[in-house]
Amino acid sequence: MDTPFNEEKKKLADVLKKVEQQQKTLDGIPRYYGKDPVEQALDAQRQKQRQNLDIAKKEPYFGRLDFQEQQTSRVVPIYIGKVGLQDEDTGDLLVVDWRAPVSSMFYSFSGQSDRAYYDSPDGRIEGTVHLKRNIAIRNQQLERVVDSYVRGSENVNVTDEFLLYRLEENKDHRLRDIVSTIQYEQDQIIRAERNWAIIIQGVPGSGKTTVALHRLAYLLYRYQEKIRPEKMIIFAPNQMFIDYISDVLPELGVGDVKQTTFADWALEQLEEQVELRSQDERLEWWFEQRTEGTKGSEVARFKGSIRFMQLVEKRLDEYEASFVPDRPFVAWENKHLPAEEIQKWFYEEYRHEPLMKRKERVMARIKRWLETEYKEIRHLDPRREIKKKASAQLRSFMKTWPNHTPLKWYQQLLRSLPAEYGMVAGKKKEIEWEDLAPLVAIKHRFFGLDAKEVYDHIVLDEAQDVSPYQLAILKKHCRGNSFTILGDLLQNIYSFRGITEWRELAEVFDQDQVRKFELNTSYRSTMEIIRFANQIVSKYAGDVALAKPVYRSGEPVRVIHAGREERMEKLLQLLRQTFAKVQSLAIIMRTEEESRKIYEQLLANGWQPNLILSGQTEYRGGLSILPVYLSKGMEFDAVVMMDLDDQHYPDDELNAKLLFVGCTRALHQLYLLCNDPCSPLIGRSLADAVQEGAVEGLLSSVD
Numbered sequence: 289m290d291t292p293f294n295e296e297k298k299k300l301a302d303v304l305k306k307v308e309q310q311q312k313t314l315d316g317i318p319r320y321y322g323k324d325p326v327e328q329a330l331d332a333q334r335q336k337q338r339q340n341l342d343i344a345k346k347e348p349y350f351g352r353l354d355f356q357e358q359q360t361s362r363v364v365p366i367y368i369g370k371v372g373l374q375d376e377d378t379g380d381l382l383v384v385d386w387r388a389p390v391s392s393m394f395y396s397f398s399g400q401s402d403r404a405y406y407d408s409p410d411g412r413i414e415g416t417v418h419l420k421r422n423i424a425i426r427n428q429q430l431e432r433v434v435d436s437y438v439r440g441s442e443n444v445n446v447t448d449e450f451l452l453y454r455l456e457e458n459k460d461h462r463l464r465d466i467v468s469t470i471q472y473e474q475d476q477i478i479r480a481e482r483n484w485a486i487i488i489q490g491v492p493g494s495g496k497t498t499v500a501l502h503r504l505a506y507l508l509y510r511y512q513e514k515i516r517p518e519k520m521i522i523f524a525p526n527q528m529f530i531d532y533i534s535d536v537l538p539e540l541g542v543g544d545v546k547q548t549t550f551a552d553w554a555l556e557q558l559e560e561q562v563e564l565r566s567q568d569e570r571l572e573w574w575f576e577q578r579t580e581g582t583k584g585s586e587v588a589r590f591k592g593s594i595r596f597m598q599l600v601e602k603r604l605d606e607y608e609a610s611f612v613p614d615r616p617f618v619a620w621e622n623k624h625l626p627a628e629e630i631q632k633w634f635y636e637e638y639r640h641e642p643l644m645k646r647k648e649r650v651m652a653r654i655k656r657w658l659e660t661e662y663k664e665i666r667h668l669d670p671r672r673e674i675k676k677k678a679s680a681q682l683r684s685f686m687k688t689w690p691n692h693t694p695l696k697w698y699q700q701l702l703r704s705l706p707a708e709y710g711m712v713a714g715k716k717k718e719i720e721w722e723d724l725a726p727l728v729a730i731k732h733r734f735f736g737l738d739a740k741e742v743y744d745h746i747v748l749d750e751a752q753d754v755s756p757y758q759l760a761i762l763k764k765h766c767r768g769n770s771f772t773i774l775g776d777l778l779q780n781i782y783s784f785r786g787i788t789e790w791r792e793l794a795e796v797f798d799q800d801q802v803r804k805f806e807l808n809t810s811y812r813s814t815m816e817i818i819r820f821a822n823q824i825v826s827k828y829a830g831d832v833a834l835a836k837p838v839y840r841s842g843e844p845v846r847v848i849h850a851g852r853e854e855r856m857e858k859l860l861q862l863l864r865q866t867f868a869k870v871q872s873l874a875i876i877m878r879t880e881e882e883s884r885k886i887y888e889q890l891l892a893n894g895w896q897p898n899l900i901l902s903g904q905t906e907y908r909g910g911l912s913i914l915p916v917y918l919s920k921g922m923e924f925d926a927v928v929m930m931d932l933d934d935q936h937y938p939d940d941e942l943n944a945k946l947l948f949v950g951c952t953r954a955l956h957q958l959y960l961l962c963n964d965p966c967s968p969l970i971g972r973s974l975a976d977a978v979q980e981g982a983v984e985g986l987l988s989s990v991d
């Protein structure tokens with residue numbers, strides 16, 4: 289009998305041959321550039337098929353499930369891949385798309401019993417699983433076959449073996465798809481109802497970002513008639529992060545999804561009527577030289593709150609209520625339009641239109657009224673004179689109507705509030721990050737919302753740094769509350785403007801529209817790293833669950849004692865030892881300034897690191913140097929945290945969270961260079977972790 293490996297090798301050769309044949313057939317058909325819509329649709333279909341075949345050619349499938357439907361005798365092997373493939377000769381399905389209903393069994397089947405089911409469009413299909421097999425193919429070569437379930441054999445529930453094989457790999461400079469190893473709790477989120485606003489609280493490395501991107505791909509497949517990629521949008525914290533995640537959707541065969549930051553998007557909405565003040569100064573204050581007092585952050589949080597939103601709405605209502613002057617329009621002697629008539633047009637007939645549009649409508653209507661009135665005048669000469677006069681009257685009448693830009697109106701509102709809420713001093717058009725949401729809201733009220741800017745689905749990553757007001761704005765831009773909102777409250781290092789509890793965001797929706805999920809297993813880092821990092825932050829965790837590691841053991845976390853003078857030498861030694869063995873290594877500093885200094889020193893020592901500072905739009909991988917607060921969302925094979933002393937990381941909530949974020953960026957190795965006196969955060973962590981055997985020791989040196 290053939291071994292599973294040989295069996296799969298033959299199958300692979302067979303499938304690849306069919307893929308090639310199909311590619312050849314398609315290559316023989318030229319592209320269509322004419323105007324016939326039927327031909328255009330056929331051409332688009334062929335293009336999609338070409339893209340799918342390109343994906344299938346590299347790795348046609350990754351899993352196999354042998355399933356016997358209830359009341360049938362045939363056991364059917366179902367091959368599951370990133371895209372579906374059909375045998376052109378027989379019409380049989382060669383490979384089923386991972387998003388198809390039947391594929392859900394591959395992710396939900398745990399092997400506890402041989403029974404399984406899936407929900408097809410025609411109802412629930414039940415049956416028996418005979419085999420669940422993971423198949424690793426790279427560049428058309430079969431690399432590995434792991435049976436995680438064989439009916440009747442003792443060998444069940446070894447799913448982790450394949451997962452661990454995947455997790456142990458080094459990562460390059462891009463986030464990757466995880467279709468072959470999606471875990472049950474992740475799959476539940478990916479396949480969740482379209483019209484739910486999903487909030488995911490997930491520990492570092494639990495796959496939040498990855499899951500959100502897979503959910504997009506799933507929604508596009510499941511609701512292909514209703515959802516289009518151009519109508520989906522991803523909000524991410526910065527451009528570098530967008531670059532870092534940019535390969536996942538194309539890998540899943542999804543293109544054209546807009547990816548942006550809230551600030552860039554909001555500025556687009558405002559059409560450059562404002563200038564966003566650089567956030568560098570404030571970030572520097574918050575992360576680097578924070579002194580007591582949080583006046584600035586209180587204002588930022590207030591301006592991001594639903595309370596402030598309600599205040600803005602109330603003032604807008606008042607503005608609207610007094611918008612139309614309470615006086616008639618007098619065209620000429622004895623000819624006037626009563627104020628009540630004009631108000632009726634504005635407040636009743638045009639009430640569904642935005643404010644400024646209504647104003648235009650009223651003016652156009654007065655003009656039409658004038659035209660009919662002119663006709664009543666018999667002689668030409670007085671008519672010409674009267675027309676001129678009436679036009680001038682209309683111009684001066686309309687001048688008595690309010691005429692604010694959103695920014696002017698907002699500035700006026702702020703001036704009416706206590707002084708500390710004022711606009712920033714500086715250029716006239718300059719605003720702060722937290723002013724963006726109210727300004728977009730005012731713009732909508734004045735000029736309306738462009739239907740092109742209404743999305744079928746919105747992803748909000750690192751949502752703990754988003755304000756409720758911002759989310760409320762986005763809700764207006766979303767059809768049917770279809771949101772994926774993800775983040776981690778233990779990583780809320782921008783708490784001066786973000787949220788501290790998910791309740792704050794959930795309140796933007798009706799309660800029956802929201803579903804909350806938790807992802808508590810960390811897939812990124814080894815057990816040793818997760819245990820160590822948990823100790824750092826546990827004091828500040830409150831109700832938030834700490835990360836559970838996957839059972840993947842690696843090297844102990846190494847805390848290396850390095851005094852000021854020897855710090856550079858120790859770092860160089862460490863790099864020489866580790867860098868060649870990994871694809872990505874980050875040196876994480878406490879501040880931007882220190883990142884720059886180390887960068888210069890490494891350059892002088894012949895290294896070629898990439899310096900990552902705020903505003904960076906690209907992530908290149910390899911050796912990176914960056915301040916800790918910019919490392920959020922990223923991951924590296926190895927991480928070196930520098931300057932773990934009580935000056936750089938004193939024992940407070942922000943520093944604990946920063947250190948936690950930094951440590952949880954590491955997949956396989958974590959090194960901490962510690963100076964005297966060592967940071968109390970790591971002192972505590974160290975004592976606990978040493979007991980658990982996760983840390984090699986405080987004074988270990990690099991040899």
Ligand SMILES: Nc1ncnc2c1ncn2[C@@H]1O[C@H](COP(=O)(O)OP(=O)(O)OP(=O)(O)O)[C@@H](O)[C@H]1O
Pocket residue numbers: 451454455459463464465466469470471474490491492493494495496497498499776811812920921922923952
């Ligand atoms: N089911 C899985 N199979 C294989 N790898 C996984 C799985 N889930 C997550 N990962 C891997 O774990 C790492 C972390 O994923 P991701 O960045 O999406 O997590 P996150 O929750 O957004 O993390 P953070 O909060 O730290 O930004 C990635 O390398 C991802 O490929």
